[in-house]
Amino acid sequence: MKLFNNFFNGKKVLITGHTGFKGSWLSIWLNELGAKVIGYSLDPYTSNDNFVKAKLDEKITSIIGDIRNFQTLFDIFKKYKPEIVFHLAAQALVRASYADPKLTYDTNVGGTVNLLECIRKTESVKIGVIITSDKCYENKEWIWGYRENDSLGGYDPYSSSKACCELVVSAYNSSFFNTNDTKINNKSICTVRAGNVIGGGDWRSDRLITDCILALKKNEPIDIRNPNSIRPWQYVLDPLGGYLLLASKIENNKKLLGAWNFGPNNDSLIPVSNLVDKIIKIWGSGKWQNLSSDNFLHETKILKLDTSKAYTYLNWRPILTIDEAVKFTIDWYKQETPDYDFDVSQINEFISIANKRKINWIK
Numbered sequence: 001m002k003l004f005n006n007f008f009n010g011k012k013v014l015i016t017g018h019t020g021f022k023g024s025w026l027s028i029w030l031n032e033l034g035a036k037v038i039g040y041s042l043d044p045y046t047s048n049d050n051f052v053k054a055k056l057d058e059k060i061t062s063i064i065g066d067i068r069n070f071q072t073l074f075d076i077f078k079k080y081k082p083e084i085v086f087h088l089a090a091q092a093l094v095r096a097s098y099a100d101p102k103l104t105y106d107t108n109v110g111g112t113v114n115l116l117e118c119i120r121k122t123e124s125v126k127i128g129v130i131i132t133s134d135k136c137y138e139n140k141e142w143i144w145g146y147r148e149n150d151s152l153g154g155y156d157p158y159s160s161s162k163a164c165c166e167l168v169v170s171a172y173n174s175s176f177f178n179t180n181d182t183k184i185n186n187k188s189i190c191t192v193r194a195g196n197v198i199g200g201g202d203w204r205s206d207r208l209i210t211d212c213i214l215a216l217k218k219n220e221p222i223d224i225r226n227p228n229s230i231r232p233w234q235y236v237l238d239p240l241g242g243y244l245l246l247a248s249k250i251e252n253n254k255k256l257l258g259a260w261n262f263g264p265n266n267d268s269l270i271p272v273s274n275l276v277d278k279i280i281k282i283w284g285s286g287k288w289q290n291l292s293s294d295n296f297l298h299e300t301k302i303l304k305l306d307t308s309k310a311y312t313y314l315n316w317r318p319i320l321t322i323d324e325a326v327k328f329t330i331d332w333y334k335q336e337t338p339d340y341d342f343d344v345s346q347i348n349e350f351i352s353i354a355n356k357r358k359i360n361w362i363k
Contacts, residue, residue: 001032003351003362007248009034012080012124016067016115017088018060019044021202022131024051025236026086028343029244031059038080040065040073041089050201054340067111074118081124084247087115088131095206097158108161109168116172119187128189129247130169134232134263134305135159136193145306148193148259166191166259173257188250188257194239195232195263195305198325200332200346208272212279213333215286222280222288227273230302234264235325237350238318245314245361256313263305268322278323282330316361319354 002009013030017023018039030037037060044051056062061080065072067089090108091097097104112130119125137146138153152167154160169191177187198209215222242262250256273288280286310316320328328346332338354362 001034001347003033004244004248006034008084008244010036011084012036012038012082013084013086014038014040014076014080014082015086015088016111017041017090018056018062019049019051019064020088020092021050021199021204022197022236022240023088024049024054024056024201025199025343026088026240026243027051027056027060028054028340029237029240029347032344032347033244037061038076038082039063040067040076042066046203048201048203050338050343053201053338054343056340059340067114068106070114070117073114074121077118077122077125081122083124083126085115085119085125085128086131086243086247087112087128089115090131091158091161093204093206094135094156094158097156097161101157104157105161105164108158109164112165112168116168116189119189120172120176126187127247127251128187129243130165130189130191131243132165132191132193133159133162134193134195134261134303136162136166138163139303141302143302143304145263145304146261147306148261148309188254190246190250190257191259192239192243192246193259193261193263193305194242195234195303197234197236197239198329199236200329200338200343208275209279209329212276216280216283219285222276222286223291224272224276224288225291226301227276227288227290227292228271228301230269230271230304231275232263232303232305233268233270233275233322233325234318235320235328235350237347238262238264238320241319241362242310242314242316245316249314260310261305261307262310262316263307264318264322268318268325269304270322275322275326278326279330282327283334314361317359319350319357319359319362324353
């Protein structure tokens with residue numbers, strides 16, 4: 001597979017959080033691009049996760065470890081000497097952050113500091129892409145998309161922790177990277193913010209797709225807490241493609257450094273209930289019930305991203321429509337034995353659709 005001007009072929013790429021949903025898909029794509037992938041993460045969440053089904057531990061160098069353990073992480077950097085780093089390891093759930101805020105901050109903020117220290121102290125690393133979240137913005141419940149220079153914030157511990165990560169990366173960039181001081185390592189470090197990502201192989205609890213699939217398989221109603229909340233839904237390969245595109249271009253173009261949004265088109269900004277209706281339609285059966293209550297923990301009602309920056313400077317735009325994103329997702333869960341080859345077939349189909357639509361950033 002030759003994409004992104006064959007930039008990743010033969011390069012050592014370290015991915016934190018490689019056993020997770022997005023991390024596993026990124027690992028597969030990079031492996032197909034010819035990269036030498038090293039993964040560092042906690043164990044997979046379930047035996048049905050994409051990482052497990054794809055048997056990724058047989059395809060890449062997979063190391064089980066905690067991002068909070070600096071010395072273990074640094075030893076991995078010293079041993080494998082990566083050239084490119086994608087940081088996805090995180091406590092990624094809003095409601096879980098209410099239950100254990102300290103774990104959330106220790107993992108998301110402390111883990112990011114550990115990662116940046118390893119990058120700072122490892123000469124081989126030239127590029128770092130730090131994945132935060134669309135929830136890092138100070139959410140004002142307005143109807144237009146947040147831009148990269150809008151205020152950071154976060155009502156809940158998870159969202160706040162991701163805003164903190166953005167500030168930490170900014171401080172490291174100002175203090176240690178990309179300066180005119182030749183005594184300081186010259187590295188290209190960016191942050192990226194995606195929307196609500198869907199796709200196959202995500203079995204984390206308290207996620208909408210997981211809740212839908214589990215209920216549908218049991219022929220039970222799908223419980224929805226916030227049916228009217230609007231989210232920027234997008235298929236997993238769309239933002240991952242943006243991350244890869246950015247990484248392939250930032251080393252020799254300092255104008256591209258900073259924060260980036262990789263969100264969906266406006267037709268994918270739909271309420272939770274609409275997305276569930278689409279899932280039920282493609283699944284072929286099912287129903288949902290409204291469990292909304294004033295007693296639930298605070299969650300944002302509307303969230304949109306402005307992707308003008310990625311469109312203007314990278315020529316990036318989403319490839320799949322919301323209906324296609326749902327179909328790709330449900331196709332994975334309907335497979336009796338989804339595996340590495342099936343994942344690769346979905347990546348190839350994704351690329352084929354881009355080519356048919358003459359969306360040339362994917363080339």
